[in-house]
Amino acid sequence: MEDNNTFETDLIHAIFKLVWSRRALERQMLEGTDALDCEVGAGTSKKNRPTSANANALKLSCELLRNFVTEAVQRAATIAEAEGADKIEATHLERILPQLLLDF
Structure with a gap:
């Protein structure tokens, strides 16, 4: 890590x-x-x-948030790429958010 x-x-x-x-x-x-x-x-x-x-709980929380944000960006990028967009827009994040929250 x-x-x-x-x-x-x-x-x-x-x-x-x-x-x-x-x-x-x-x-x-x-x-x-x-x-x-x-x-x-x-x-x-x-x-x-x-x-x-405690310090270990904070480190674990930081790692969990990093994983969550990384996964959100990757999923949104996949949707944006499938639509032919060059940038990730808010609509891409809105589309992946329900399943992302269920997965986490």
Whole structure:
């Protein structure tokens, strides 16, 4: 596995943290702030603990994303080539996306 051809773990970790924080805010909005204040031992609650990922999980996530993007580009290129197009357009990606998501 070549490290030069994969996503940076810091980038993927930052994306994960952004998603985790948004979901935490959504949960707070749905539950209301009073529900968290009334909870006994709120500091140790699973809901309030910061979410993290270990280094191996981040490396694996980077590799999975690299494989996913590579496969998407290859499939879209095949469709574009069959249509005689020189560039991959958004419509090519739209056509391959349903099966790609089922395969992954």
